[in-house]
Amino acid sequence: MREKSLKIAISGKGGVGKTTLSSLLCYLYARDGQRVLAVDADPDANLGTALGFPPEMLAKLTPISEERKLIKERTGAEPGTIGAIYSLNPQVEDIPDTYVAEYRGIKLLRMGSITQGGTGCACPENTLLKSLLDHIVLERNEIAILDMEAGLEHFGRGTARGVDAFIVVVEPGRRSIETAQAVVKLANDLGVQNVYAVVNKVHEGQLAELEQEINFLPILGHFPYDPVVVEADFRGKNLFDLSESFVQEAEKIKEKIDSLLR
Template sequence: MKIAVTGKGGVGKTTLSGTLARLLASDGYRVLAVDADPDANLASSLGIPEENYRGITPFAKMKALAEERTGADGGYGTFFILNPKVDDLPEQFCVEHEGVKLLLMGTVEQGGSGCVCPEHTLIKRLMQHLLVQRDEVVIMDMEAGIEHLGRGTAGAVDALIVVVEPGRRSVQTAHQIQELAHDLGIERVFVVASKVRSAKDLEFVQEALSDFPLLGHVTFSREIMDADLDGKALFDLGGEPVEEIKRIKENLVQLISKL
C-alpha cells in the first residue's frame, strides 16, 4: 500500500501523515514514512525525539553520495548513470521509531524545471524503488506540487490524499493537485477535511469538492495544537482526533482493498 498525502501548507497534512503511519504500524504493518516536504516536520509528527533526527541530512543534500552512485565524478555537465543502485539506502539512512522507518528526501534546488543533476537523479530513482519495489506500507508527506512523483512512479501510488481546510484557497489547491495527479496517471485521489469547526464547514468542503471521494474529517481541536506546540506525536496523546484519523485509515484500507 503506497499512499501520498498532500495539500496547501498549514492544512494539517503532516499531522495526518504521521498519525496514519503510527496507526498502521500499531496494526502490524511494516511502515516506511517518507518526508518529501521541504519543511521536513514529519519526524516530530511521528513522535521521534529531536536528538534522534536533527543530524539527519536529506538525500537532496547528499551531493557526494549522489555523485558516487551516479558516477558523476566530473561534476555537472558530465555523463552519469540514470538508474543508480539505491536498494541499500533506506536501511542505511532511516530512523526507526515505534515500528515506523523515516526517510528524509528534501528538495533539490534547481536552476530550472528541466535541470537534471546527480541529486535529482538519485531521489527519482529512490522514489521509484520505494514505490515500486518495496513491499512495506509507504506513507509520503508531500508538498502541494507533488514534485517527487514522476510518470515512472506515480502509477504505483495506490491513493493520493489531498488534505483541505474549509476555505476557497485550500479548495483551489485541491483542484490544482487533482489536475497534476491526472496528468501523471494517478486515478485514485481522495480528500480529507481538516480543521473542521462545524457541520457548515464540512458541508462547504463536500460541496466544493463533490468530485472527490471523502475519506473523513478531522475536527479542529486543542489536542492537535498542543501536540504541535509540544513537539509530540498526536498518536501518543490520543483523544478524539486520533479516533477520527483511525476512521479515515479504516476507510482508506477498505477502499484500496476493494480496488
Template sequence: MKIAITGKGGVGKTTLAAVLAKLYAGEGYRVMAVDADPDANLAAALGFPEDKQRKIVPLSEMRELIAERTGAQPGLVGQMFTLNPKVEDIPERFCAEHEGVRLLVMGGIKKGGSGCACPEHTFLRAIMRHLLLDSKDVLIVDMEAGIEHLGRATADCVDAFIVIVEPSLKSINTYYSIRKLAAEIGVNKVLVVGNKVKDRDDENFIKNHVGADKLLGILSYDVTVEKADREGVSPFYASKQTRESIAVIKNKISQLCIANYSLMPKANF
C-alpha cells in the same frame, strides 16, 4: 499499500501522515514513512526523540553518496550523470526507526534554478520510484504540494493520493490543481480528507467543492494538535480526538487498498 499525502502548505499533511503511520505500526504492519517535503517535520510528528532527530541526515545532503551513485558532483552545472542510479540499498541503510515506524527523510534541493536536471534530483527521484514500485507493506509519503516531481512513475504504483483540504478556496484550488495533474499522468485515485473543520458550514463547504464520493473523512479543528506541534509532541499522543478520527479514515483506506496486496510476499525494506 502505498499512500501519498499532499495538499497546500499548512493544511495538516504531516499530522495525517504521522498518525496513519503509527496506527498501522500499532497493528503490526511494517511501515515505511517518507518525508518528501523540503520543510521536513515528519520525524517530530512521529514522536522521534530529539537526539534521534538530530542524527537524521536528509538524503539530498549526502553529497558523497550522490556523487558515488550518479557519477557527478552535486551543485555543479553542465555535468554528465547517470539517470538510473543504484538505490536498492538506500532504504535499509539510511532509514531511522522509532516505535515500529521506519523513516526516510528526502530533503530538498535548495540551489535556486536547479530544477530537476541535476544529480540530486535524479538520485531522490530514483529512490522514490524504487519505494513506490517495490514496497509491499505500508508506505506513507508526506509530500510537498503538487506531484510533479514524481512524474509518470506514480501512475501504476500509488494506491491512493490523499489531498488534505481545509475550508478555504485556496486549499480547494490546490486540490483541483493536484487532481488535474494526477489525471494527466494517469493517477485516478485522488481522495480527500477535510481538516480544521469548526462547524457544519465548514464541513458543507468542503463537501460541496470536492464531492462526497471523494471524501474519506473530516477532521475537526483541534487546538491540541497545534499546541503539540509547538511543543514537539506527536499528535498521535497529544489528541485522542484526532487519533480516533484518523483511525476511521485509516479503515476506509485499508478497505480500498489492502485487498490488492493480501496475497503478496513481504518486502525487505
C-alpha cells in the same frame, strides 16, 4: 503476519495538515505490526517531529538531498553539477534501510528538497531522489506514507501508477480548494484517478459547505480544528498519543483506504 505493500501519497496546500495526517497513519499501520516507512518529501515539513522522534535522533538524520558523499558515490558526479556525465540509474535499494532513523517501529527517511525545476532539473541529486522515489513506490514491500509538497510534481507516470492512494488534505479556504483542484488535474495528466480528500481544521458549521465545494473528490474523513494539534506541535509530541478522537477518525480513514484497495 503477511507483509502488506501499500503506498499512500499525501499532498495539499502548505500548512493544511499533511504532516499531521501522515503521522497518524504511520502510527496506525505500525500498531497493526506492519513495516512502515515514513517519507518526508516536503522540505517545509518535519514529519520526524510530528512522529515524536527524539530530537537527537533527528539531528543525526541528514536529508538525502544533502548527503553529498552518497550522491557522488551513487551517481558518479558532484551534487549541483549540471552537464556532467553521471549515472541515470543509481543504486538506491539500500537507502530506505540504511539512511533512516527508526523509532517505535517506524522508519523515517528524509528526502530533502528536489532543487528548482522539480524533476525537470537534470542534476545528480535530483536523479538520485527520483530513482529513490521510484524504488520506494514500485519495488518495496512495505507501507510507505509519503508526506509530499503541495502537488504531485515529483511523480512520473510510471511511479504515479504505483501509488495506491493520493490523499489531498483540504482546509476551509479558497487556496486550499484550488490546490486540491490542481492536484486532481495533475493526477489526470498522470493518468491516475485514485485521488481522495481528507478535510482538516473545520470549525463548527463549516463541514457541509466545504464538502459541497470539494464534491469533485471522494472524502475519506474529516478532523475538526482543535488546539490539541497545535499543543502537540508546540511540545514536539505526537498526536497519536495525545488525542483519542483524532486517532479514531484516522482509523476510519485507514479502514476506508484498506477497503478501497481490497
